[in-house]
Amino acid sequence: MAEKKSDRTRAAILAAARERFGADGYERATIRAIAADAAIDPAMVMRYYGSKEKLFAAAAEFDVRLPDLSDVPRDQLGQVLVRHLIERWEEDDTLQVLLRTAVTNEAAAERMRQVFIGQLTPAFERAAVDQPAVRAGLIATQALGFAFCRYILELEPIVALSTDEAVAWLGPTIARYLTAPSPSQA
Amino acid sequence: MAEKKSDRTRAAILAAARERFGADGYERATIRAIAADAAIDPAMVMRYYGSKEKLFAAAAEFDVRLPDLSDVPRDQLGQVLVRHLIERWEEDDTLQVLLRTAVTNEAAAERMRQVFIGQLTPAFERAAVDQPAVRAGLIATQALGFAFCRYILELEPIVALSTDEAVAWLGPTIARYLTAPSPSQA
DNA sequence: AGCATATGCCAACGCCTGTTGACTTTCGCA
DNA sequence: TGCGAAAGTCAACAGGCGTTGGCATATGCT
Numbered sequence: 001m002a003e004k005k006s007d008r009t010r011a012a013i014l015a016a017a018r019e020r021f022g023a024d025g026y027e028r029a030t031i032r033a034i035a036a037d038a039a040i041d042p043a044m045v046m047r048y049y050g051s052k053e054k055l056f057a058a059a060a061e062f063d064v065r066l067p068d069l070s071d072v073p074r075d076q077l078g079q080v081l082v083r084h085l086i087e088r089w090e091e092d093d094t095l096q097v098l099l100r101t102a103v104t105n106e107a108a109a110e111r112m113r114q115v116f117i118g119q120l121t122p123a124f125e126r127a128a129v130d131q132p133a134v135r136a137g138l139i140a141t142q143a144l145g146f147a148f149c150r151y152i153l154e155l156e157p158i159v160a161l162s163t164d165e166a167v168a169w170l171g172p173t174i175a176r177y178l179t180a181p182s183p184s185q186a
Numbered sequence: 187m188a189e190k191k192s193d194r195t196r197a198a199i200l201a202a203a204r205e206r207f208g209a210d211g212y213e214r215a216t217i218r219a220i221a222a223d224a225a226i227d228p229a230m231v232m233r234y235y236g237s238k239e240k241l242f243a244a245a246a247e248f249d250v251r252l253p254d255l256s257d258v259p260r261d262q263l264g265q266v267l268v269r270h271l272i273e274r275w276e277e278d279d280t281l282q283v284l285l286r287t288a289v290t291n292e293a294a295a296e297r298m299r300q301v302f303i304g305q306l307t308p309a310f311e312r313a314a315v316d317q318p319a320v321r322a323g324l325i326a327t328q329a330l331g332f333a334f335c336r337y338i339l340e341l342e343p344i345v346a347l348s349t350d351e352a353v354a355w356l357g358p359t360i361a362r363y364l365t366a367p368s369p370s371q372a
Numbered sequence: 373a374g375c376a377t378a379t380g381c382c383a384a385c386g387c388c389t390g391t392t393g394a395c396t397t398t399c400g401c402a
Numbered sequence: 403t404g405c406g407a408a409a410g411t412c413a414a415c416a417g418g419c420g421t422t423g424g425c426a427t428a429t430g431c432t
Binding site: 149173 | 210211213214285286288289290295298299302303319320322323324326327328329330331332334335336338339340341342343344347350351354355356358359362363369
Binding site: 230 | 378379380381
């Protein structure tokens with residue numbers, strides 16, 4: 001009885017929900033379509049998750065899983081961080097869900113803020129970085145912009161980049177946002 | 187008869203449409219709400235613009251209006267470009283409309299691609315920049331990411347930046363994307 | 373003034389949405 | 403084998419949507 005019958009249905013619903021929310025955004029992803037993908041009745045979605053909003057909340061759970069940065073050499077911080085973010089991005093489509101929905105859904109926006117400010121800032125504090133909030137914000141602009149162009153807009157030159165090329169291009173940017181003295185020039 | 191009565195209604199509809207599309211995104215911005223904002227009947231919107239899609243197409247017209255970059259000193263390119271983009275952003279909310287809608291609306295996404303690849307790339311070509319497409323794409327990631335965090339997500343540390351501070355932070359990034367040799371470090 | 377045309381309003385349509393409640397089937401345990 | 407609960411099905415609801423066509427009003431020209 002460790003695995004009940006209903007658990008698999010719940011999981012199927014959640015997987016379908018993530019796919020639809022990620023592909024269509026919050027409003028265009030309908031309960032009916034999600035249910036059809038999971039091959040069950042729309043009413044089951046309501047029984048298991050209560051409402052579309054609660055289903056979304058469950059589908060948008062995310063942890064950026066930052067590694068410990070305090071023992072990384074200062075001059076490799078950018079590369080390490082960028083590589084982690086990009087790889088985290090591609091192994092888990094939840095961030096694509098958030099990106100696609102945060103634009104019109106306040107709950108998604110709040111969760112995104114929580115990830116990028118609430119999780120990045122304290123990690124930077126622990127790594128003894130000054131002005132951790134501003135730096136977290138700046139890094140968010142580059143990381144989210146990259147994801148937006150690569151996965152949502154699908155700009156050809158950005159889609160074409162390999163992970164290594166992307167790391168090589170973005171690494172120095174992230175590094176500078178992380179370590180450069182306040183408003184600086186080049 | 188240079189200015190007919192209907193022209194003002196058309197303009198009122200377009201202004202209301204821009205506001206709603208920019209605030210709510212494509213699907214949540216309803217014809218009825220736009221018409222209410224413009225203080226006219228929903229049927230008028232159809233009469234003047236034919237359909238919601240065509241209204242959107244009219245509301246999302248945008249030109250990035252890049253200045254001529256060929257006579258700007260190489261070491262000021264980043265600052266100049268960033269300042270232009272940010273100021274262009276804030277004087278015209280059409281880009282916010284695009285940003286809010288490109289996520290779920292293919293027409294908006296296509297227009298955004300046209301702006302950032304179709305307008306940036308040839309300008310870089312004229313300024314004798316090598317690999318203009320990749321560089322345009324990279325600059326798009328940083329510019330759009332900044333706008334996304336500042337105007338859509340409203341991340342506090344990014345919202346709090348003044349224009350000058352933003353230029354100081356992003357300028358070197360854009361400059362590097364514009365001039366650094368291919369995949370580089372530092 | 374009188375008429376044609378431009379402008380605007382109203383009511384309704386067909387469709388799709390999230391959500392609900394009642395009903396049927398399946399399963400696990402005594 | 404029975405019985406109760408869990409799991410799944412079905413049809414319908416109320417409301418919002420884009421869109422349409424018919425009708426009233428205002429406008430401008432002769």
